[in-house]
Amino acid sequence: xxKLGQEWVSAAVDGEVDEQVLAELAADTxxxxxxxxxxxxxxxxxxxxxxAINLDLSANIAAAIELEPSILxxxxxxxxxxxxxxxxxxxxxxxxxxxxxxxxxxxxxxxALVAVIGVQNYNQGGVEDAAPMPVLNTRPLIGSAxxxxxxxxxxxxxxSYTNERVMEQRHRINTYIQDHMLQQRLNNxxxxxxxxxxxxxxxxx
Amino acid sequence: MRFIWLAxxxxxxxxSAQEELSAKAWLENMSLALKGQEFKMSLIHLQADHIRxxxxxxGMVDEHEVAFLEHLNGxxxxxxxxxxxxxxxxxxxxxxxxxxxxxxxxxxxxxxGSIADLESGYQFVLGGRSRLAGRPxxxxxxxxxxxxxxxxxxxxxxDTYLPLRYDMLNLEKQLLEQVLVVELIVLDxxxxxxxxxxxxxxxxxxxxxQREQADNWQFKWLPQGFKILVKDNHRLIGSHEAVEYxxxxxGLVNISVYVARAGETxxxxxxxxxxxxxxxxxxxxxxxxxxxxKVPAETLSRIAKSITIE
Numbered sequence: 001x002x003k004l005g006q007e008w009v010s011a012a013v014d015g016e017v018d019e020q021v022l023a024e025l026a027a028d029t030x031x032x033x034x035x036x037x038x039x040x041x042x043x044x045x046x047x048x049x050x051x052a053i054n055l056d057l058s059a060n061i062a063a064a065i066e067l068e069p070s071i072l073x074x075x076x077x078x079x080x081x082x083x084x085x086x087x088x089x090x091x092x093x094x095x096x097x098x099x100x101x102x103x104x105x106x107x108x109x110x111x112a113l114v115a116v117i118g119v120q121n122y123n124q125g126g127v128e129d130a131a132p133m134p135v136l137n138t139r140p141l142i143g144s145a146x147x148x149x150x151x152x153x154x155x156x157x158x159x160s161y162t163n164e165r166v167m168e169q170r171h172r173i174n175t176y177i178q179d180h181m182l183q184q185r186l187n188n189x190x191x192x193x194x195x196x197x198x199x200x201x202x203x204x205x
Numbered sequence: 206m207r208f209i210w211l212a213x214x215x216x217x218x219x220x221s222a223q224e225e226l227s228a229k230a231w232l233e234n235m236s237l238a239l240k241g242q243e244f245k246m247s248l249i250h251l252q253a254d255h256i257r258x259x260x261x262x263x264g265m266v267d268e269h270e271v272a273f274l275e276h277l278n279g280x281x282x283x284x285x286x287x288x289x290x291x292x293x294x295x296x297x298x299x300x301x302x303x304x305x306x307x308x309x310x311x312x313x314x315x316x317x318g319s320i321a322d323l324e325s326g327y328q329f330v331l332g333g334r335s336r337l338a339g340r341p342x343x344x345x346x347x348x349x350x351x352x353x354x355x356x357x358x359x360x361x362x363x364d365t366y367l368p369l370r371y372d373m374l375n376l377e378k379q380l381l382e383q384v385l386v387v388e389l390i391v392l393d394x395x396x397x398x399x400x401x402x403x404x405x406x407x408x409x410x411x412x413x414x415q416r417e418q419a420d421n422w423q424f425k426w427l428p429q430g431f432k433i434l435v436k437d438n439h440r441l442i443g444s445h446e447a448v449e450y451x452x453x454x455x456g457l458v459n460i461s462v463y464v465a466r467a468g469e470t471x472x473x474x475x476x477x478x479x480x481x482x483x484x485x486x487x488x489x490x491x492x493x494x495x496x497x498x499k500v501p502a503e504t505l506s507r508i509a510k511s512i513t514i515e
Binding site for chain 1: 309435446468470471484
């Protein structure tokens with residue numbers, strides 16, 4: 001390191017050079033030590049030395065920068081080492097996580113859709129059934145015993161049914177359904193199927 | 206080297222075996238699991254306007270199957286099964302026992318029976334996999350061969366083969382009934398409550414109501430797979446009306462057919478309740494034929510029309 005070079009660094013420390021010279025200094029690693037020493041000397045003269053002097057600050061910072069994960073910068077692709085077949089695979093690998101996430105959203109969305117449609121169907125089921133044929137509400141809602149809602153079908157419409165006769169009809173329907181459910185319990189075969197217990201169907205008397 | 210291959214085979218085989226299971230094999234495994242495993246499941250029984258939470262516990266005590274079903278909402282209502290005796294403990298009547306090999310009220314008893322019996326009316330198709338009650342589940346669809354009955358789908362736990370969800374769907378694929386397991390706990394030993402139930406003295410099995418020999422009713426047409434289970438004549442419990450009774454079953458669904466003297470008030474030709482139960486009536490002279498069951502009302506109507514006496 002010649003005398004000229006030292007002066008040059010010293011001038012840089014004092015801020016007496018232009019940008020281009022600073023850039024040159026940054027590139028010249030050999031002058032970094034000088035740069036540090038001149039700063040140290042300057043600090044000592046001004047009485048600004050810290051309690052503990054870390055002599056290799058710039059190296060520490062450099063090491064810290066080296067260790068820092070590069071978040072925003074994409075991974076360098078070692079193009080020359082790769083064969084053309086490997087290249088798309090590599091690219092795919094970086095794309096997959098995005099797709100995975102997207103897929104999860106898609107699945108979640110479809111589940112929500114199915115759930116919504118399912119619930120709607122479920123709620124509408126009874127209403128839709130009501131249109132073509134009479135509906136008998138055999139079970140009360142939990143907590144409140146809602147009365148049987150038997151809607152008169154086309155058969156009964158051409159006859160003038162009194163309220164009493166509708167009750168009688170409901171009662172007869174209930175006895176048949178109740179008996180059907182009871183028979184499920186009594187028929188002692190393996191293939192008994194009925195998930196319902198023979199609780200009396202609510203009838204308005 | 207040979208040992209390594211053998212070890213690999215042993216390690217790989219159980220996995221690949223499950224991969225290759227047919228839909229029928231899945232159902233057969235379920236049947237075995239329901240009969241032989243010890244477990245506790247919390248489940249919800251859904252019908253159109255009705256939600257019913259239940260707990261079902263099953264285990265083996267002294268080589269006997271013991272099961273306990275508890276209704277969690279409303280007045281206490283429990284069912285206990287020790288081997289072939291099922292006792293109903295309900296708030297509004299004294300406990301009574303009947304002879305049966307499954308408790309009704311959870312899943313179709315056919316699920317614990319012979320799956321091969323269902324093949325005459327249904328096909329089994331493997332579906333996708335999904336997560337139910339926190340466990341991976343395999344969907345098996347039970348699809349009827351014709352439009353005369355409803356279809357079913359059941360999700361089976363991939364570890365234990367126990368059912369995690371059961372749906373009954375109508376012909377438009379709308380949900381009629383669902384049993385949804387919320388929590389499944391596989392037990393190592395039968396829990397104390399089942400040991401208690403086994404020791405308890407339950408009421409004597411109710412004497413079977415007199416099965417009086419009925420007339421020889423036959424059907425000109427029945428959906429494929431349906432057979433006559435029982436024929437008798439008895440009186441309806443509510444009205445004490447005398448009826449001729451025929452029970453039909455295809456293994457999964459039961460249909461009751463009644464022949465009675467026509468009442469003063471005619472019953473509707475076809476009627477459907479919201480829980481999937483239908484009723485159809487056919488008047489023949491001064492008699493009426495009533496068919497009840499969890500099948501489309503048109504099927505019941507056709508069955509009611511096809512009855513003959515020999």
